[in-house]
Amino acid sequence: MTLSAEERAQRGLRESATFDRTTIAAIQRAAETGIYDIRGWGAKRALPHFDDLLFLGASMSRYPLEGYRERCGTEVVLGARHAKYPVTIDIPVTVAGMSFGALGANAKEAIGRAVSAVGTSSTTGDGGMTPEERGHSKTLVYQYLPNRYGMDPDDLRRADAIEIVLGQGAKPGGGGMLLGQKVSERVAGMRDLPAGIDQRSASRHPDWTGPDDLTIKIAELREITDWEKPIYVKVGASRVYYDVKLAVHAGADVVVVDGMQGGTAATQEVFIEHVGIPTLAAVPQAVQALQELGVHKKPDGVQLIVSGGIRNGADVAKCLALGADAVAVGTAALIALGDNHPRHAAAYEALGSAAGCYDDFQDGQDPAGITTQDPELQAALDPVEGGRLLANYLRVLTMEAQTIARACGKAHVTHLEPEDMVAVSLEAAAMARVPLAGTSWIPGVTA
Amino acid sequence: MTTYDLSTTPLREVNTALHAEGLSGAHVITRPAGAHNVAVGVDAPVKITIEGHVGYYAAGMNQQAEITVHGNAGTGVAENMMSGTVHVTGSASQSAGATGRGGMLIVDGDAAARCGISMKGIDIVIGGSVGHMSAFMAQRGRLVIRGDAGEALGDSIYEARIYLRGTARSLGADCVEKEMREEHLEELAGLLKAAGHEDDDLTAYRRYGSARTLYHFTHDNEY
Numbered sequence: 120m121t122l123s124a125e126e127r128a129q130r131g132l133r134e135s136a137t138f139d140r141t142t143i144a145a146i147q148r149a150a151e152t153g154i155y156d157i158r159g160w161g162a163k164r165a166l167p168h169f170d171d172l173l174f175l176g177a178s179m180s181r182y183p184l185e186g187y188r189e190r191c192g193t194e195v196v197l198g199a200r201h202a203k204y205p206v207t208i209d210i211p212v213t214v215a216g217m218s219f220g221a222l223g224a225n226a227k228e229a230i231g232r233a234v235s236a237v238g239t240s241s242t243t244g245d246g247g248m249t250p251e252e253r254g255h256s257k258t259l260v261y262q263y264l265p266n267r268y269g270m271d272p273d274d275l276r277r278a279d280a281i282e283i284v285l286g287q288g289a290k291p292g293g294g295g296m297l298l299g300q301k302v303s304e305r306v307a308g309m310r311d312l313p314a315g316i317d318q319r320s321a322s323r324h325p326d327w328t329g330p331d332d333l334t335i336k337i338a339e340l341r342e343i344t345d346w347e348k349p350i351y352v353k354v355g356a357s358r359v360y361y362d363v364k365l366a367v368h369a370g371a372d373v374v375v376v377d378g379m380q381g382g383t384a385a386t387q388e389v390f391i392e393h394v395g396i397p398t399l400a401a402v403p404q405a406v407q408a409l410q411e412l413g414v415h416k417k418p419d420g421v422q423l424i425v426s427g428g429i430r431n432g433a434d435v436a437k438c439l440a441l442g443a444d445a446v447a448v449g450t451a452a453l454i455a456l457g458d459n460h461p462r463h464a465a466a467y468e469a470l471g472s473a474a475g476c477y478d479d480f481q482d483g484q485d486p487a488g489i490t491t492q493d494p495e496l497q498a499a500l501d502p503v504e505g506g507r508l509l510a511n512y513l514r515v516l517t518m519e520a521q522t523i524a525r526a527c528g529k530a531h532v533t534h535l536e537p538e539d540m541v542a543v544s545l546e547a548a549a550m551a552r553v554p555l556a557g558t559s560w561i562p563g564v565t566a
Numbered sequence: 567m568t569t570y571d572l573s574t575t576p577l578r579e580v581n582t583a584l585h586a587e588g589l590s591g592a593h594v595i596t597r598p599a600g601a602h603n604v605a606v607g608v609d610a611p612v613k614i615t616i617e618g619h620v621g622y623y624a625a626g627m628n629q630q631a632e633i634t635v636h637g638n639a640g641t642g643v644a645e646n647m648m649s650g651t652v653h654v655t656g657s658a659s660q661s662a663g664a665t666g667r668g669g670m671l672i673v674d675g676d677a678a679a680r681c682g683i684s685m686k687g688i689d690i691v692i693g694g695s696v697g698h699m700s701a702f703m704a705q706r707g708r709l710v711i712r713g714d715a716g717e718a719l720g721d722s723i724y725e726a727r728i729y730l731r732g733t734a735r736s737l738g739a740d741c742v743e744k745e746m747r748e749e750h751l752e753e754l755a756g757l758l759k760a761a762g763h764e765d766d767d768l769t770a771y772r773r774y775g776s777a778r779t780l781y782h783f784t785h786d787n788e789y
Contacts, residue, residue: 154783266684270646272607272627299782311667311686312724316781319722321703325621325683326642326661335602339623342581343607425765504657564619 145388154390157296159480159490161289161380161428161450166397168380168428169437171547172540173189173556176526184525191521195445198280198349198372200414201341205372206280206349207260208445209238210517211532212435214509215351215377215426215449216262216282218244220297220306220478221384223224224251225505229456230369231255232506237513241408242282242447245295245320247309248274255506260351263340265294265321268310272343280373281340282351283333285362286322288381288427291355292354295320296385301483303492330365337370351375356401356427357394363408367421375447376405378427382450382492385481398427398438400550403537406442415442416533432519439520440535441551448516455512456505457487463499573597577604584608604639605633608650610611624651628669644671660697663690666707672761679716682709685726691761701728702738710757712766719775728774729754731766742777 122130134140148156162399177183199205214234219227221244228251234241240258247269253259261278263270273275275281276425286292297306297318307314327336337350352366366374378398383391402425409415409423425438426447438446450458457463464474466486472479488499517532524532527539541556542548547564548555559565570580570596580595581603589610594617598604602621605614609629614763616624619637629648638656647666654662666688673690679697682690687706695713702718704726714732721738727750728741737743750760751768758766 157783267646267686270610270665270667272629272646272648275607275627308696316724317783319703321684325680325702326645328663332622332641335622339603339606339626342578343627345582346578426586523752 136348137466144537157298157385158388158478159382159384159386159479160391161382162392162395162478163478164392166380167399167544167550168397169399169434171399172437172542172551172553173434173545174433174440174523174527174539175530175541181528183528184502184530186522188380188524189525190530191525192533193517193521195533196418197424197445198351200349200372200421201287201370202280202281202349202372203345203347204349206240206260208240208258211439211445211520212429212513212516213239213260213424213445213447214241214452215381215447216242216244216260216284217384217453218246218295218297219249219252219309220244220246220268220301220492222489223493223500224249224490225497225500225502226453226456227252227309228255228502229500229505229509231259232502233509233513234258236506236510237517239513240279243278245284245299246306247271248277249309254278262353265324266310267325268312268320275344275348276349280349280351281344282353283336283340283371284353284557285324285366286355286357286377287353287383288355288377288379288395288398289383290386290390291357291379292322293386293390293394295383296481298385298481298483301481301490301492306492329368331371333366336523341370349373351424353377355379355381356396356398359396359401359404360408363405363423364412367409367412367414371421373408373422373424374405375424375426376401377447378425380428380453381426382428382453383480387428397550398425398429399547401425401427402438402441402443403550403552408461409442416444429516432516432521433523435516435520436523436532436535437540439533440539441537444533448513451512452509453489455509456489457500458485458489458510460487463487567592567594569594569596571596572601572604573599579600580604581606584612584614585608591725598637600640601605602718605631608633611650619656628652638675639673643673644669644688647671657694658692662692663688664755666690667713669719670757670760676713682707682726685709689757691757691763693761693763695732698735699738701726701741704728708753708757710754710761710771712763720776722780723774723776725776727753729757731771737774740777740780744773744775746773 197206235257245264260280349372351373352371354362356378371412379395414420422444425443463486485491488497592613606626608631614633616722621640625633625640636655639658644652645664647669649669653672660676660678661680662677663671667686670689674693676694681696681700691710701720705724710729715734718738719734720741
């Protein structure tokens with residue numbers, strides 16, 4: 120019989136804060152298996168996040184826009200610095216790179232349908248571009264990753280933008296993983312590998328190693344595509360200030376910064392929870408780098424896309440207020456499609472998990488039919504319905520961000536600024552570089 | 567025949583011209599002076615001759631074209647080639663033929679580190695020796711080395727095949743010598759012939775490939 124928390128307390132039993140039950144289970148699992156834990160999702164630990172920021176709605180010193188009448192723009196132009204055809208998105212929310220392989224074809228189709236419905240972009244992943252994905256996504260960003268699985272110059276030309284991936288927030292410094300359970304014949308064929316084997320993606324690009332090389336690589340991609348496409352550079356948040364500066368110097372049109380709450384399909388648990396910095400801390404560093412280079416918020420400047428733990432319109436607005444031009448959602452997009460939905464509770468429990476906790480994206484047994492290549496499991500996700508749900512979610516994010524922007528008197532969501540916010544914790548004030556609420560104190564900035 | 571002088575014509579103009587729809591015939595690029603990204607992204611059954619040394623990524627992502635570099639090539643020559651041939655008469659720097667998915671890369675001289683890294687179907691014939699970590703994570707295709715190989719040849723190799731005439735300073739993780747059967751001798755003969763080395767003694771070559779012990783995660787194979 121398992122004792123309830125109350126019964127344990129009555130008996131004077133006390134759990135260790137250091138060795139709590141999750142930690143004990145992890146030690147026992149390691150002892151039994153002899154291999155580290157691999158899982159999906161992003162960091163689950165509590166981190167200073169956007170919840171610790173609040174907006175200063177207008178009153179006397181500022182006046183607001185009418186909530187339902189006055190225009191509050193949401194469109195964003197990305198990559199006008201060098202590209203013949205910059206990308207224009209109607210809303211400041213994009214869908215982050217998730218590979219065909221990590222996700223099933225239905226999920227990729229649903230994402231494509233959703234982004235096309237709301238006028239934004241989706242992104243491929245490590246595994247190449249599928250015809251379905253290209254067909255359903257009006258605006259598609261093609262990722263250029265260390266392993267170059269399925270890398271095809273024809274797809275480069277078919278893409279609307281190219282994103283060179285140096286890392287992702289869940290694992291800055293690490294390569295991807297795709298376990299054999301998900302390496303179907305089609306996935307393997309696209310990656311030029313045998314089916315059913317565990318795929319380890321490299322953590323470094325095979326033909327360049329530093330910022331000077333990246334300059335030449337970006338030039339190559341521009342030459343191949345006749346300078347038509349914006350080139351994004353994506354970094355996992357760690358030394359953000361320096362990485363963003365180097366990316367801009369190398370010629371990036373857009374920099375994508377992914378904080379440690381950003382998700383993954385499969386990575387070592389220790390990596391997800393202990394490498395990288397929170398999104399909240401990453402954004403001001405990126406903005407500082409762009410400002411110092413004179414390319415922040417300029418028509419021919421470099422745009423900043425931020426991802427990692429974006430959940431609602433308030434998070435979107437806070438990111439934009441800190442200086443991002445747009446955000447990207449990944450985990451939240453999967454949740455909108457049905458990931459971790461209570462209707463799958465019994466199936467999650469049969470897998471040893473629970474609705475709300477499921478993160479074994481690497482196993483390919485997803486009851487929601489999203490992170491799987493199994494045709495029977497994928498049937499749980501209708502791409503049309505999934506597309507409708509995700510489009511709804513993206514619309515809500517946008518409307519919520521507009522609500523806040525209007526309240527702050529802004530005629531465009533990207534007009535939000537740090538001055539519109541305060542922090543409710545010292546950590547958030549220091550990381551976001553906004554004053555602690557009720558004071559003019561920004562730790563580390565003002566005396 | 568069209569000639570482009572890279573000392574007077576901007577690279578962008580040259581590459582754009584080489585991307586013209588329905589491109590045909592022969593094209594010569596003179597005075598490259600080590601320029602990067604020369605003749606990248608070509609997708610046409612044309613002959614391109616580059617008269618001199620080139621920098622990074624020459625002939626990158628080539629499709630269909632027959633490209634000859636009369637000189638040395640910098641990092642990533644013929645990277646991610648899909649089809650066609652790229653011939654370097656001198657030596658090549660690092661990552662020659664990286665991630666190539668098809669076609670043939672011929673280097674008459676040596677190739678530096680990481681030759682054929684992550685190759686995915688390309689055939690590479692190196693006249694001389696290759697540097698360390700060559701054929702790292704090589705997935706598909708064939709790498710022929712007429713000289714020696716540096717350290718960690720074929721580390722974490724998948725299904726690519728390596729033919730080596732000289733010696734490797736060391737083999738990488740999961741790379742092992744394999745039996746040279748009749749079909750491999752035939753395959754090697756064809757590759758050498760295509761690269762202009764048909765007189766080589768086939769019996770002097772040895773074959774290397776994957777032991778396939780890293781194909782699934784276990785506590786024994788975490789390097």
